[in-house]
Amino acid sequence: MGFSAMRANHKFIAFETIVIKEIRRFTRIWLQTLVPPAITIGLYFVIFGNLVGRRIGEMDGFQYMEFIVPGLIMMAVIQNSYSNVVSSFFSQKFQRSIEELLVSPVPNYVILTGFAVGGMARGLLVGLVVTIMAMLFTDLQIQHPFITVSVILMTSMVFSLAGFINAVFANSFDDISIIPTFVLTPLIYLGGVFYSVQLLPSFWQVVSSLNPIFYMVNTFRYGILGTSDVDIYWAFLILGVFIVVLYGCCIWLLRHGTGIRN
Amino acid sequence: MTIAISIRDLQKTYANGFEALKGISLEVAQGDFFALLGPNGAGKSTTIGVISTLINKSGGAVEVFGRNVDTHVFETKFDLGIVPQEVNFSLFEKVGDIVRTQAGYYGMPRQLAAERTEKYLRKLGLWDKRDERSRSLSGGMKRRLMIARALVHEPRLLILDEPTAGVDIELRRSMWEFLTEINNNGTTIILTTHYLEEAEQLCRNIAIIDEGRIIENTSMKKLLAELDSQTFILDTIDELPESLDFTIDSTPVRRIDEHSLEVTLSAGKDVNEMFSLLDAKGLKIASLRNKTNRLEQLFMSRLNGN
Structure with a gap:
């Protein structure tokens, strides 16, 4: 093509x-x-929202259904962003079609960003479907649109990058389901999707504060409902740090060819 | 003379300690049709893997058209097209999408990518299959798809790792014609193959690699000239007698069965003399062929000597 380098x-x-x-x-x-x-x-x-929720009553001043909607949307986004990248990148490794990319002049950061945005696309699409479904059950009013959109985009990015790292190290299909099953799901369930952290004894409140998903769920809930168990600025800082660190790790792994170059 | 690829002291030791390449050096000129031969596990695919950056080398240097593949990663990749030994595209994607996507990886605008995809799928007889999932293709078609994909960015150097393995004769010959055509149009080609007839037919220069070392690197002509004898199988029109008690070129003529015999001639010996002698013995010859491929004879002698 006569390119001196990739413009x-x-x-x-x-x-x-x-x-x-x-x-x-x-x-x-x-x-x-x-x-x-x-x-x-x-x-x-x-x-949970309709049948059980009616008996639970209010949580943080909201109907239980209203309270769990942000957490459930966030759960869908996290799980789908992660699983899209982990399964797509691993199956390309498995079928060796990743070599199509590796022999081409695409810089590592373009490869990584492409996969991450692909993961975000699925996470956000599923999130949108879930949001539309939620609107059938409750009247959804977004209190802080900018915070809502920012936190969902950043969270989706974090888990797309995490899925990429999982795929790089995975050697079998078992390896791509271990982290989602044994790490991600418990962290999501304990991240305040179904309850307010105020209900927990103080020790478990401290433990919850070590769970990064707790910050993401609560910041998203703040964006939609205007209520949160965490400091929003602190949550954005955590998200930003996660993105930078995970992105750096992914680039390092790509540069060294870990799991993809012999 | 422009050098398409220069390999210097290339080494590769795998994590398990296996030394696949023990310092190979090689140069291939621009426009050449070059054969890299060797038995299984000799280091051919590892060499290609290092050139294409799919395998990290342990030592040495590779330059493509004068540019180091480590320091000019992106430029050298534009010059290279790789056709691997094993199928390495998604079996769930459509044929056209596979080639178009590869064009996209090289930064080709959509219109150009579509044109090139059509051009190479047509050339390789796959245009009718463009909307089919790649898993539905036959083995030969899958190989042709990998060639189309490797050519979509029109590289100056095309490396094919056993492109005709498992391909039927008709298809193999049409692939030879295609490769000859693109070589005549200026693309440098490096080919690894187990079909020595293929290498002899197509390639002008040759290197033989064994146990991670280059044991021969010369022109095909020079190599074939080293043959000190050739053995022919001749089929006769009439039935042969039970025993043949005569010699040609001081070597006894051997009866194989009632209609075929074996004659060995030293290099440079006139084949017409052989026919005259056989004619004088009353033997009418229907056909003649080499007992083994000439290159195969040399290849085996080099490997045995190594």
């Missing part, structure tokens, strides 16, 4: 290609990627 517009085309490929992948298998989380979260709304 900015070529890098953008490469980035766009990766993102389109990622979106094409998860929309092609929509029955596996989009429908199950919508059904699962829909069941949470029906069972």
